[in-house]
Amino acid sequence: MKNVNFLKASAFIALAFLMTQCAIVRPGEVGIVQRMGVIRGASITQGSRWFNPFTSKVVKINARTVESFNTLPLPTKEGLSVNTEISLLYHVNPESAKAVYTRFGRNYEEVIVLSNFRATAREVSSRYFAKELYATERTKIEKAVAEELSSHIAQYGFVVDAVLLKDIDLPAQLAQAIENKVNAEQAVLQMEFVVEKQKKEAERLVIEAEGIKKAQDIINQSLTEKLLQYNNIQMLKSLVNSPNTKVIVTGSQPSQLMVNTDKNP
Template identity: 30%
Template sequence: MNFRFALAVIILALAGCSNPNTPAGHEGYVFENPRVFGTGGFRGELQGPSNYGVSLWRNEVINIDVRPATYTEAFQILANDDLNISFNFHAVLSIHPGSIKTVVDRFGGTHWYQRFVKEAFRTYVRNTVQKFDSGALKANREVIANEVTEKMQEYLSGTPFKLTKVVVGNIDYPQIVATAVEKKLAAQQLLAEKETQKQIAQKDAEIRIEEAKGIAQAQKIINATLTPNYLQHEAINAQLKMAESPNHTTVYIPVGTNGMPLVKNTQ
């Protein structure tokens, strides 16, 4: 009878044995979860990869990733000019090594981000973004990220959590703003084209002015050379050429000024 009882105790003890283990990049919070024997509570910490070892007690482990990870929050915030802007913020966070017991006991264990960090992060982002007009947000990405980083690092000071950096993601304006931007760009392009056309017209006008000056100068030179004797000489030469033509039917009467002929067509 004693043998059977001892065997039953051994079987029951073995059934309650456990060997908690923690993977790489994680830290484990080992605690006892008693069924028949034991008092329960914290048993120790594990730094992965490792295991706690086989124990007669009912030990379990809460494993938490302590490596840097990116936590993203989506926002729709009214900017300083009351325009609703949509964008994402990314925070790179990690847990200081050797602080897993504090994380579980004080900050919600695996839910530490949701319980302790998330709302503070979102509050700092909203308060910072609302200082800027919508049109200035993209130009001040770095300023906004730096301010949120400083506030978050101050908030997390003295806790097991470390903020590496904050990054401002895509900024999306309402469709009406996007349409207005497109129209503005189109207007700027049209204005640039008009300015180019204006410059071309000015150059064309300058060319015409220079051409007119050339024509006027040529006329001035021609008028200066058209003396009565020169015109008479040219008229006589023209008459000689016509007279030498066998088929001409024109009669020249030299009764004009300075002997210039009056021309009459006999056809």
């Protein structure tokens, strides 16, 4: 019995020892083999790798896109300082993972990425007024920070995916002033819209009046004396033929008639 337990324990220890000799590199990671303090061989993109745990180790570098969330006070063009919540999305270029680890170690994010990110964000924000950060130029600022940061750190093996200005905390008085100005601008635009609408309505009325006038001119030109007499005669004929109408001749002209439309006899 003791021999059986001893064999089981020995097998478990052997299995555990073998497990410590195997490193698994998952998708999105890059493995770097370091033996006796020296990096050897090509990087491992994914899969397993056997190594001697007494002389070697496998360092894993994350090559997925990661988000670094920061709360930064950013200067503005008018000399103010506004608190912002700003995120950086970036990843390590897998082909440069070995160089990144060799040059900056495992703490590469703080050493090279975030230090450049903070400096670039402050430099770009100082070109804009607070109201532009708050409302009108946010997308432009995000793009400028991303492009300039990329120019600083791409050479070291980092890829900037995006920069996102999530929140900007302005002083209360400044925020109210910006809001009042935006409301005033909206009111001006609304008034301009109303004025333009009234102009269009006036133009419509003029065009309608001109059309009515032209129609009347055409009708007036077509109304001759004979046509008027003919229409008058046709109207009188319809009245005479009505059983409830009395016709009294008052003159020699067809128009000199008195018509009584009283239905009572």
